[in-house]
Amino acid sequence: MTYVIAKGCCNDASCVSVCPVDCIRPRPSDPEFKTAEQLYIDPASCIDCAACMWECPVSAIHDENDMPSGLDIFRDINAEYFEHNPLRVTETARTGRRKLPETRPKLRVAIVGAGASGCYAAEALAVVPGVEVSLFDRLPTPYGLIRAGVAPDHQKTKSITKQFEKVLKRPNVHSYFNVELGKHITVEDLLEWHHAVIVSVGADDDRKLGIPGEDLPGSYSAREFVAWYNGSPSHADSSFDLTGEQVVLIGNGNVALDVARVLAERPKAFAATDMTDYAIDALESSGVREVMIVARRGIDEAAFTTSELHALTELDGVDVVIRKEEVEADVAAPLSNDSFGTRGKRDLASRICVQESGDADRKITFRFRHEPVSINGDTEVESITFRSTLDESVEETIKTRLVLRAIGYRTSPTPGVPFDPKKGTIPNDGGRVVNVDMEHAVQGLYCTGWAKRGATGVIGTSKWCSIETVNAIFEDFEQGLLRDPAALDEEVLGFVASRQPELIDLEGWLRIDAAERLRGAEAPTPKPRRKFHSLADMLSVGLGQRA
Template identity: 45%
Template sequence: MAYVITQRCCNDASCVPECPVDCIRPTPEQREFATTEQLYIDPDTCIDCGACVDACPVDAIASEDDLLASLARFKDINAAYFERHPLESNFEPLVAPSRAPKELGTLRVAVIGAGPAACYAAEELLRRADVEVELFDRLPTPYGLVRAGVAPDHPGTKAVSSLFESAFRREALQFRLNVEVGKHLSHQELLDHHHAVVYAVGAATDRRLNVPGEDLPGSHSATEFVAWYNGHPDFANREFDLSGERAVIVGNGNVALDVARVLTVHPDELGKTDIADHALDALRRSNIQEVVVLGRRGPLQAAYTSSEFLALAHLKGIDVIVDPADLELDHASQALLDDPEIEPSLKLKYTLAQEYAAKTPTPGNKRIVFRYLVSPTAVTGEGKVEGIEFVHNELVQENGRTVAIASDRTDSLGASLVLRSIGYRGEPVADVPFDEESGVIPNEHGQVLADGEPVQGVYVSGWIKRGPRGVIGSNRVDSQETVDRLIADFVAGKLAAPTAGRAALEALLAERQPDMVGRDGWKAIDQAERTAGKAAGRPRVKFTSLEDLLKAAKG
């Protein structure tokens, strides 16, 4: 018997150092780690000790004998990875990261943002130094996209927050929530009160289609929709037209699949989750019967992961529709598929598409329809969204890359709702360098750069550092790199000592933002939401307005 890593894998690699026989791959040191969909356990080497199970923050690992039917295929998925990448021992023992010497005194760090990237950075700092961490966020709640981005029907992924809760019990870390940097505190004031500042503010805006009609009522970003159904207070009052029978999602990454599920899964199933009440009420009244997911390239180049694509097969009352004609591959894609060295996860994407294409739809079921090799050219309608026009694409090879170019064939679909899900983009931070072209803060291994030169005491982590790619756990390795650089600078004497400490910061915040929410305030919010959820048979019932959140924080 062996253990198996399943769909919920967060890629934070907590399990890797815990395995006594070194059979989890890829490791953070390997080139494949940056692009892998998930981690895998070699079934021939696993000794069934369960150490990885205890280390996993999202409950993604199970014994092969205990796999649910929806996860059974992951036994073969794990094995297939090692057929392509035979296990070789790393040989080199893991080296514990260096700690800052105690004689240097207390290192004070402000971490801006409270999402996964910020929390992993804060956790790493707490492990590596005698430190005081101030964790800032403009919302009264921590955990960023874990709370407001992860789909409500993926509760296992949200479980990573329990890892942070455990690490943040120490007084060395203080929550400074409902505090907006640039409004209540300036960048320079942060530097005055800390040795270093780490910006982990994510990528808050979405990319646009730049086609006519994109701003019609009924056309939105998936970012808005996701924030709305997750109860983000900035989006709780948004309205989405669910009166028609068809919605179209432009883009086919995992966020697009999340949105497609939420629009089609029976509301009674969603009613068991922490979805926002206003969204649940709207979805109960929804007329949406079909969601069409548009991708500009082919099934082998689709942005979704194979594990999320596989999970769609187990949705009740929903058919996944793929047109067999869309599975006809161009020469280069066919050569890739026929290559014996093809990555198993990539081959699985195509195999699953074939399986969906071969299934006969069930009358009365809702439908998630995948269309490949199409790009929108216009959102159409008189005064509101009534449809979408698109062009069929062809794949060509340019400089070793597979690129989609428009053909002369066009088509259209009627729809009352169009959601674009084509990626995120970072926004500038006041008084901090920013690269407009790439949408990130320029940096070298997490050290912020201005005109190519390091900026003393200023660092970045997460999407604002590397761009909007990777999953929640990807931020762990990313934050370790940033903290490595920060601590090395501290040890080398490159960080200016703060001119004021924690007490002065608290006094300043009390004056500037009397509604700041600290640890006790967040605990009060958390407990009130969980209590309401318990009464309703749900994980929690979220407060979705700033007023209600602050009221709960004050008990």
């Protein structure tokens, strides 16, 4: 018997370190780790100890004899990975537990942004004796896109917040939520109280298409749509026209596939999730019958993962369509690289091409090698025109009332922090923030997550990104490159509270969390939680003004 890593793998590699026979690949030290769709277990080497299953923070590892429905394919996927990448066991370097220098026994670090990257950074710092962490977020709630971006039907992925909750509850981690950098506090304020500041603000803006009609009503970013159905306070009042039969998504990453699944799935599938009630009601009355996912490149360059494409094929009452003529040349061509993920996409796309369409009343159609030329309409979106990237003389116009672009996120400028407008990131060298011309580091200022590397990777990618940044802080601290803060620990809370009287601390967040869970338990169809999507409601509960 063996264990199998299946859909939902977050790539944080917690399983790798506990495997007694080193049979999980790729490891964080392997070159292919950063681009791997997921991790894999070698069935020939697994000794059935179950250590990886118990360690996995998102419950993505299963006994091969007890696979959840629809995930049997991952037994073969794990085995096939090692057919192409034979296991080579090597001794990993052992490192001792980090300690602060005896001459400088205390290190204080502020982290701006309590999403996955910020929480991973806090975890890596807080395990070292003598380190104090101040964790800030502009919202009253932590966890960033895990709360407001991960699809509602991916509750196992969201369960990684259990690990982060343990971090927040550590006595040397202090939470300051509902505090905004540039509004309530500045980078200079934080450096007065801390040796170092890590900026982990994520990517809160979108890449643009740069085509006519992009700003018409009915043309939005997928980020806005995701924030709406996830109950983000900034988008709870948004509305989207779902009366048309066809919705067009531009871009084919996992965000696009999440949105397509939400639009095509039966709304009752979300009744027991934390999707907002208003979104479920809107989907119940939706007229959408086809979601078209269009990308300008071929199947080899598709941004989605094989597991997310496979998940679409498991939807009840939904046909997945890929046009054979748009992928057959790519599938027949030699692989330009020996990527296991690319091979998996080709194989699955080929199987979908030959499947006969069923009698489903909804479908998700993939189109490849088409780029958008214009979004058309007088006062609102009426259609979108695409051009073939293989033959520029061929154009196609598709009627639609809703266009959602899913072509990538970008970071907005952060007050007091250098910013590269071309890349949409903070200029940095291994997490050390540098000035825009990359000539010298800004003393005491660091970054991690999407603000550091761009909007790439999955949740686990942020772990190793944050560890790199934290290691840079420790190195600079040990070399005496960080100034000692002028203010004392006890002054931080008082100063922040004077700037933001509606400060939400850990206890305040736990009150919000408990109230949302209770609301979910009391719903007609019980849910993990019913989120507050109003800042006023969050603050009322978080500040203890009402239960």
